[in-house]
Amino acid sequence: MITVRHSDQRGLANFGWLNSKHSFSFGHYYDPQHMGFSVLRVINDDIVTVGAGFNTHGHKDMEIISYVLEGAIEHKDSEGNVHILSAGEFQIMSAGSGIYHSEYNVSPTEHLKFLQIWIKPNSLGNKPSYAQKDFGKQQGLTTIATPTGEDGTLLIKQDTKLHQLILKPDSKLSIDIATNRKIYLHQINGTLSVDDVELNAGDGAKIDNIRTLNLANRGQEKVTALIFDLP
Template sequence: MITLRLASERGKANFGWLDSKHSFSFGSYYDPEHMGFSALRVINDDSVTPGAGFATHGHRDMEIISYVLEGSIAHKDSEGNVEVLPAGEFQLMSAGSGISHSEYNASKTESLKFLQIWIQPNTLGNTPGYQQKNFGQAVGLTTIATPTGDKGTLQIKQNATLSQLILAPNSEITYQVTVGRKVYVHQVAGQLSIDEQNLSAGDGAKLTDITTVTLVNPADTQSTALIFDLP
């Protein structure tokens, strides 16, 4: 079964310096029908004005992924990591037993757009950790995060895999789903058709009780999506 989560139906929050859209319940947005999907708890589309950002705050027992779409993030945390994440970069912060961090738009003149993703870990009280990497823009499926961290992927503390899908114009691939697994697709840019169900930027799709789907880019521009393979 394929269940769409349309961008136009997501929760919204605007604080002037931050314009955010929530695929699942977050902050002041609460919808009991959209509390997450399997271990996937948060997908926020965040736009941050120049020089603004999130002051130091704490997290625990959550795998927090940031994917920069435009601009760059200035990151600082209680583990001593001080980094800048440019566009195209993935960051995985394992909050574990507790971590504090700040995230600011690194530019005083350009806007910042990024995805903030939370995945619940399968063990609690882990040692906090930090990983950061650019996986490029290769056409096809690129594995970003895995439970083992094999082949240069980010290591996530959950039986989950995150992949980046880039499809050239008017192309398609067949995607296999392991029996018993759930898949969530978040459309980042362009168009995507999943077994003839159409997604645009910001849309999502929950895939359950499916073993094979055809992913098609029907447009004349490139398509980019994130694919979460979940328990």
């Protein structure tokens, strides 16, 4: 079964410096019908104005992934990590037993656009950790995060895999889904056909009880999406 939530159905938050769309309940936006999917708890589509950002604040027992779409993030945390995260890069911060961090738009002229993703960990009280990496823009499926950190992927403390999907126009790809696994697909840009369902930028799809997923780009624009393989 494929259940689609279109971009314009997401929760909205606009604080002037931050304009955000929430795929699931978050902050002031609450909808009991959209509290997450499996262990996936948050997908926020954030736009941050010049010179603005998230002041130092704390997290605990959450796997937090950021994916920069436009601009760059300046990251600082209580573990001593100070990094710039540029467009195309993925960051994972395991909050574990507790971590404080700030995230700012580093550009003096351009807005910052990024996805903020939270995944519940499978164990609590771990030592906090941080990593970032640019996985490029290869055609097809690129694995970004795994529970083992295998093959240069980011390590996530959950039985979950995150993949980046890129399809050029007039291309297709089939994915086999293991028994008892769920898939969540977040569309970033382009128009993607998922079996007989069409997804556009910002749309999300919960996918359950399907063994093979047929993906196709029948449009003229490159397709980019994130695919979460969930327990």
